[in-house]
Amino acid sequence: MPIRRVLIANRGEIALRVIRSCRELGIETVLAVSEADRDSLPVRLSDRAVCIGPGRASDSYLQIDTLVQAALGTGADAVHPGYGFLSERAPFARRCEEAGLVFIGPTVAQLEAVGDKLRARAEALAAHVPVVQGGSAHSLAEATTLVARVGTPLLIKAVGGGGGRGMQRVDHESDLPAAMDMASAEAGAAFGDARVYLERYVAHGRHVEVQVLGDGQGQVIHLGERDCSVQRRYQKLIEESPAPRLDPRLREELYSAAVRFAARLHYRGAGTVEFLVDMERGEFYFLEMNARIQVEHPVTEAVTGIDLVAAQIRIAGGGGLPLAQSELRLAGCAIECRINAEDPAHDFMPSPGRVVTAEWPQGEGIRVDTHIAAGSSVPPYYDSLLGKIIAHGASREQARTRLAAALAATRIEGVKTNVGYQQQLLADPEFMRGGVDTGFVARRGT
Amino acid sequence: MSLSAKDVAEILQALEASTFDTLDLELNGVKLKLSRSAGVVLQPAGNFPAKGPDHGSAATTGAAVHAVRIEAPHGTVAVAAPLLGIFYRSPRPGEAAFVEVGNRVEADTNVGIIEVMKLMNTVRAGLRGEVVAIPARNGELVEYGEALLFVRPD
Numbered sequence: 001m002p003i004r005r006v007l008i009a010n011r012g013e014i015a016l017r018v019i020r021s022c023r024e025l026g027i028e029t030v031l032a033v034s035e036a037d038r039d040s041l042p043v044r045l046s047d048r049a050v051c052i053g054p055g056r057a058s059d060s061y062l063q064i065d066t067l068v069q070a071a072l073g074t075g076a077d078a079v080h081p082g083y084g085f086l087s088e089r090a091p092f093a094r095r096c097e098e099a100g101l102v103f104i105g106p107t108v109a110q111l112e113a114v115g116d117k118l119r120a121r122a123e124a125l126a127a128h129v130p131v132v133q134g135g136s137a138h139s140l141a142e143a144t145t146l147v148a149r150v151g152t153p154l155l156i157k158a159v160g161g162g163g164g165r166g167m168q169r170v171d172h173e174s175d176l177p178a179a180m181d182m183a184s185a186e187a188g189a190a191f192g193d194a195r196v197y198l199e200r201y202v203a204h205g206r207h208v209e210v211q212v213l214g215d216g217q218g219q220v221i222h223l224g225e226r227d228c229s230v231q232r233r234y235q236k237l238i239e240e241s242p243a244p245r246l247d248p249r250l251r252e253e254l255y256s257a258a259v260r261f262a263a264r265l266h267y268r269g270a271g272t273v274e275f276l277v278d279m280e281r282g283e284f285y286f287l288e289m290n291a292r293i294q295v296e297h298p299v300t301e302a303v304t305g306i307d308l309v310a311a312q313i314r315i316a317g318g319g320g321l322p323l324a325q326s327e328l329r330l331a332g333c334a335i336e337c338r339i340n341a342e343d344p345a346h347d348f349m350p351s352p353g354r355v356v357t358a359e360w361p362q363g364e365g366i367r368v369d370t371h372i373a374a375g376s377s378v379p380p381y382y383d384s385l386l387g388k389i390i391a392h393g394a395s396r397e398q399a400r401t402r403l404a405a406a407l408a409a410t411r412i413e414g415v416k417t418n419v420g421y422q423q424q425l426l427a428d429p430e431f432m433r434g435g436v437d438t439g440f441v442a443r444r445g446t
Numbered sequence: 447m448s449l450s451a452k453d454v455a456e457i458l459q460a461l462e463a464s465t466f467d468t469l470d471l472e473l474n475g476v477k478l479k480l481s482r483s484a485g486v487v488l489q490p491a492g493n494f495p496a497k498g499p500d501h502g503s504a505a506t507t508g509a510a511v512h513a514v515r516i517e518a519p520h521g522t523v524a525v526a527a528p529l530l531g532i533f534y535r536s537p538r539p540g541e542a543a544f545v546e547v548g549n550r551v552e553a554d555t556n557v558g559i560i561e562v563m564k565l566m567n568t569v570r571a572g573l574r575g576e577v578v579a580i581p582a583r584n585g586e587l588v589e590y591g592e593a594l595l596f597v598r599p600d
Contacts (some may be wrong), residue, residue: 051589052530060590065563066530073532073587095563398476 002029003078003102003317008046009070010093011061013371013387014293015042017135018080021309023260023325030074032062032067037381041371052076053380064092078316080103080309084283084383087292090163097128104316105292107216113265114289118159118197124286129257130287130350132276134199142159145178147173153201156183160193160287164234169201202366204275204437207231208243210258211300213311213321216268221325222255225303226272226296230425231440232348238425239296240335241303244396244434250277254284261289270297270312279437295338295388298369302334302392305419308389333396335403337426340371340428341384343416352380356414361406365392365399387416400426452483482539519581522594526573530558543584549577551597558582558594589597 005028007019009172015031019042022029026230031046036055043049052072053060055438060066062085071079079096081104090111096103105111113122133150136159137143147154147170156179158166168183170176180196192326192331211223226373228236243251258273274287297308311322342348356375360368370387372378389406393399409424428444430436482517518524527533535543537557544556551571558569575597582594 050530051591053590065565066590069531069562070587073530099563315460 001077001102001318003104003313005030005074005076006078006080006103006104006313007032007067008080009061009067009083010085011037011042011371012411013080013369014295014383015083016045016240016371017369018047018066018082018108018309020203021307021313024307025310027190027313027351030071032061032070033229035382036182036377039377040167041373041376043159048074055379057085057381061268064089064095064242068095068101069094071078071096071101072099076101078104080104080313081292082294083295088290104312105269106214110267111291114271115162116159116293117162117288118195119299120288121197121286123265124261127261128256129261130284131285131308132199132202132287135280136195136197137180138195139176140180142340143198144173150198150200150409155201156180156196157199157200158183158187159195159197160191161187162290164231166190167234170180179362185250196214202276202278202285202440204279206246206279206283206435206437207236207274207287208246208254208277208289209272210254210385211294211308212258212262212267212271212273212295213315214262214265214267214269214271215315215433216266217322218263219321220263220267221321221323222259223300223306223328224309224330225251225254226299227435229294229436229438230431230440231438236296236338236421236432237441238335238337239299240333240396240399241299242330242333243394246277246435247282250282250284251446255373257284257286261286267389269315278304280296295385296336298367298388299334299336302367302390303332304328306332308366332392332394333399334390334392335396335399335408335426336390336402337422338388338418339386339410339412339422340418341378341386341415342346342418344418344421345416348418350380350384352418353376353415354378355386355412357411358413359409359411360387360390361409363402363406365402366390366406368393371403372412384417386412397432399433482574518596519578522596522598523573523575525557525569525573525597526594527560527588527590527592527594528563528569529560529567530590531562531588533569533582533584533586534559534561535582535584535593541587544573545577545578545580545595547580550578551575560588570596571595571597573599574599 008015009032019029030048031049032052033056052066056446079101082132082203086092090108093103094108118136124131141231153171156168166186168179170179206229208227210225214220225243225391226241228239230238248372256415272290275284276287277284341351343351358372358374367390372386391399391403410419460554497600551572555570555571578598579596582588
């Protein structure tokens, strides 16, 4: 069924990104916005915008019934959830389907399978994909037994969590009861699910993820990997493709593990299988699957030449995969920096407000995805992402140099940003060498 | 000169009765934009928010249907939609409307229903006064904050 009009249940740069692909495909867009986003750039560039509620996300972007009603009331035939908000919530996908709307994403069953991180672990094992030593810890007794087997340090993670949120590191067994209590309470508050599980803490690990596309019929292809090891408190700052200095054999194994995992689920649409690469053991483990378009998708688009949002829409409309695995050509290197409204001088505190000046870079191999222009407001209700700057080059060094020059040409005033901080990271010898682990940012200090 | 609430109400009714969907009126520094779907905007001319740089070559053809901040005509207060949904002026199809122009309302007077996925939400006036205009149309989608009716408070 061809999609004619898409309701975008999201905001910011990803809303604009979806609008761009829809325009190219000749699809109309209806943007659902909160009161705080009424004057945003995506509103002006969409075909229509409807206000769905007050600024707070819980009163607007997280209101399932309101969004479905907005789609029906504006004659949309499909819903694009973007990332974050309701993008991976099975009840939202179900409500869309019940209302006769195409949910541009995986099926309800797939969202349920990967949304529950313990179940996702089981799915990985069933697909012969390695997981980190660990398991469920419904009670302290269960956790203690597990610690005896796995040892410390370890991580407590939320079953309903993901993206690094709600994780607790435990270094000593004696800290376990308090950490379990805290992690469980946090998980309950943040995800409405207090269950937690434990995993061995990998001291020197790299975060490498594989982009996949599935047609929903069991056919799955990969579109290469992204290295997202440059993280601060589990939040990604810089992403790149390909992963530098990664053993080619390991890379192939990651690809096939990701495809195996997704194919077993008959995965539909775009998704990302995240792995932790243990640098000491030369092994890799399944972390989780993100059943949505990701913030860092442009680096994959840069090296593959494939429009991932268009691919999502095509698959959702029954058009199948845009290419066969054998047709994939990976060209050059791409690096992305996330530009956030936050203050590096004050522990990266969010810095909402009004942007007075917004000069984004241009140039050979440079792409900027942003919803921010001079006069744009950065509401306090949402994440602090202002935009992403992506550089593509024939080599990693060319991409890095281009990105550094692009950051130098970027001028954002009115809110504090991490532009200067990102420049330092790009110029760090360890990063320049390539292949840093997830402890890189913490080791540097700020 | 400026438009009085009564003027706006009369213009609204004239538009209601006409076959036109939109009306743009500009006189002496006052700009009145009326549209059947978007409600009413009354603002001083030349005071539009500054437009940022155009990103790429995106067209702006959809601008007319974009959400607009709805402000009440002088001397009236808008009863705004407390949530997005389908607005109904009467309790059931074919029945009399909760309120008509000229009716008096109390704070707890039911003035309409907003349906969100089969869930009916009663909308109350929230103030005491006289209904001057009813810009929201029966059976159509109203946005959060959209003016349903204008009331001249006592």
